[in-house]
Amino acid sequence: MEIEAFRMLAKGIIILSMIGTPIGEGYIAGKALEAMGRNPSVSDSIFTKMIIGIAMAESTAIYALVAFFII
Amino acid sequence: MNNFLSVVRTIDSINSETIFSIGWFNIKNSTMSIFLLLILILLVCVFVIRKLKLRPNNGQIILEMIYEGIESFLFKLTGDKRQASALFPVIGTLFLFILLSNLVGSIPVLTSFTFNGKPIFRPPTADFNTTFSLALGALVVIQALSIKSFGVFGYIGRFLKFKEIFLGFRSGISNGFTAIIEFFIGILDIISEIAKVISLSLRLFGNMYAGLILVTVISASLAYVLPSAFVALGLLSAVVQAIVFSSLVTVYYKMSLKS
DSSP: OOHHHHHHHHHHHHHHGGGHHHHHHHHHHHHHHHHHHHOGGGHHHHHHHHHHHHHHHHHHHHHHHHHHHHO | OOOTTOOOOOOOOSSOOEEEEETTEEEEHHHHHHHHHHHHHHHHHHHTGGGOOSSOOHHHHHHHHHHHHHHHHHHHHHOOHHHHHHHHHHHHHHHHHHHHHHHGGGSTTGGGOEETTEESOOOGGGSHHHHHHHHHHHHHHHHHHHHHHHOHHHHHHHHSOHHHHHHHHHHOHHHHHHHHHHHHHHHHHHHHHHHHHHHHHHHHHHHHHHHHHHHHHHHTTOOSSTHHHHHHHHHHHHHHHHHHHHHHHHHHHHHTSOO
16 A cells, blocks of 8 residues: 555544543543532532643643644 | 635644744744734833832733732642742743733734745744743753752652662561662653653643644634634633643642652
């Protein structure tokens, strides 16, 4: 096969590797909502920390995206 | 595909393009955006900071809100008021610079000016050189402050834990083997320091560059209502990435000091 065909295959495999990120983020958001339900008075603080946690969990998918643009 | 419903624009490449060069130094389009940010900050200084009063007027109220916001955020992270005030110049500058650079992409007409087919302005953090130098500079400062806190031999002892092996074998055989495992973990810490630089810079660069490309690609299919969702997502991720970068630098600084 030619180089362009292999490049398209590589791009597809990179996108497949982003499967794990939304699973982790859903877990983070679910646990945060559960904690907010138990103790509604600290709900604001939990929301801020949840946003930071989601940004950290997103970072592996962003590394894959940068590799996608480089290839 | 140049019809009424779409706005076609070429996708920016990963390396930013050179606009002109002064001798051997190339001025790229992200550098032009940094000049624009400098002029903006200069205007804020001339019009607000030179006229500070005890009873604040409008611009001064906004600046005081930003100041108190950053200081309380640092206090929540470090838990020590004196350390928060000492860290405020470095981390506050980092936070404001990254926030303003990320928001350059949201100014309405700015990315459409072209010169010889190359766009003149581009968000500075959408260029890997900017984010890599920010992360590298922050980590070098953290290593220097860690040497100042531990001493030179203590700093080397953080990574090569020979002293713990002696103490472990003196107190018992199983403690000695635990100390050998900790020796290998200490060597792995060196790689972890390098990984911190790469992860910090790639996270910021990836978010900003992907936001730029998404708006370009979506506007090329339907330019009327659909891009607003992606522009809003870009604004949210601009603020969140600034907060995450500065809080991570603060946490790395706190972990590198002698407790």
